[in-house]
Amino acid sequence: FFFSSRRRHTRYGTVTGVQTCALPISVIRKIVQIGNPALRQIADSVDVNQIQSDEIQSLIDDLIETMRDANGAGLAATQIAVPLRICIIEVNKNPRYPYKPDIPLTVLINPKVTFLTEERINVYEGCLSVPNMRGQVDRCPEILIEGFDRDGQEVSFISKGISAGTFQHELDHLDGLIYTDRMSDASSLTTIDEFAEHYEEKFKNQVISIVKKYGS
Ligand code: NI
Numbered sequence: 782f783f784f785s786s787r788r789r790h791t792r793y794g795t796v797t798g799v800q801t802c803a804l805p806i807s808v809i810r811k812i813v814q815i816g817n818p819a820l821r822q823i824a825d826s827v828d829v830n831q832i833q834s835d836e837i838q839s840l841i842d843d844l845i846e847t848m849r850d851a852n853g854a855g856l857a858a859t860q861i862a863v864p865l866r867i868c869i870i871e872v873n874k875n876p877r878y879p880y881k882p883d884i885p886l887t888v889l890i891n892p893k894v895t896f897l898t899e900e901r902i903n904v905y906e907g908c909l910s911v912p913n914m915r916g917q918v919d920r921c922p923e924i925l926i927e928g929f930d931r932d933g934q935e936v937s938f939i940s941k942g943i944s945a946g947t948f949q950h951e952l953d954h955l956d957g958l959i960y961t962d963r964m965s966d967a968s969s970l971t972t973i974d975e976f977a978e979h980y981e982e983k984f985k986n987q988v989i990s991i992v993k994k995y996g997s
Contacts, residue, residue, distance in 0.1 A: 807839070807846035810861040815911045819862035821957040826866050826891050832933040837867070841888055841931050844869050852877045853909045854884075854947055857954030860910050866891045868951040872944075877907065880981075880988045882997045884944050889936070892928035894952050896921040897939070902991055904946050905969075905976065905984050906960040915976040917969035918960050920946035922995050942995030943988055 813819050831837055840863060848856035854875055857868040871886040872878065901919040908914075924945045927937045940948050950960055964970065971980060 807842040809850045810843050810847045812860050812909050813862050820910055822864045823957050824859050824864045824866045824955045851909050854878055855951040857951050859954050866955045870951055880985045882992055888931040890929040892926055892952055895925040897923040906950055908960055913973050915971050916964045918963040920949050942991045942997045944997040
């Protein structure tokens with residue numbers, strides 16, 4: 782049988798209109814918005830023995846499809862109202878965040894974060910669940926992330942700078958937190974248009990210096 786049973790290799794179910802077999806298809810899910818109680822749930826850990834199941838693998842495929850469709854830099858399962866500790870991160874010349882350094886597609890299951898420095902950087906963030914807005918949040922610029930990948934293998938890596946903030950943002954979603962909860966100064970909240978007009982240029986320069994200092 783030449784088709785892998787793993788959904789991630791089988792993105793589209795039909796070949797030239799012929800239904801070859803019951804191939805699964807990734808689905809773009811609805812991203813819930815701030816105010817939806819699903820975003821406030823503390824997600825449950827995934828049973829590591831279930832990571833390779835069709836249910837979890839197709840959920841991961843759907844997260845990837847949904848994030849890419851929305852031009853997100855990441856997406857947590859809680860954002861599609863699934864209370865499981867799974868999030869994905871990917872930055873690839875992102876039009877919503879043109880200043881963000883690239884991060885290869887990373888699938889994290891049951892992730893845990895450890896701060897490696899007392900330092901904090903103050904950065905603008907946005908979120909697919911908080912449409913059209915940006916706000917400033919303090920993030921630790923050097924973190925250790927431990928968890929599992931989609932093959933059920935343990936992963937452990939250090940992330941620094943702007944990218945570290947992106948990881949913290951996604952992991953927060955698994956604990957029912959939204960970046961707006963982390964804002965020490967609510968007056969930094971801005972629409973994307975006002976951000977572009979008044980703050981983006983200055984922030985881009987800040988990002989350049991953060992990337993210079995931390996390498997990402
Ligand atoms: Ni978010």
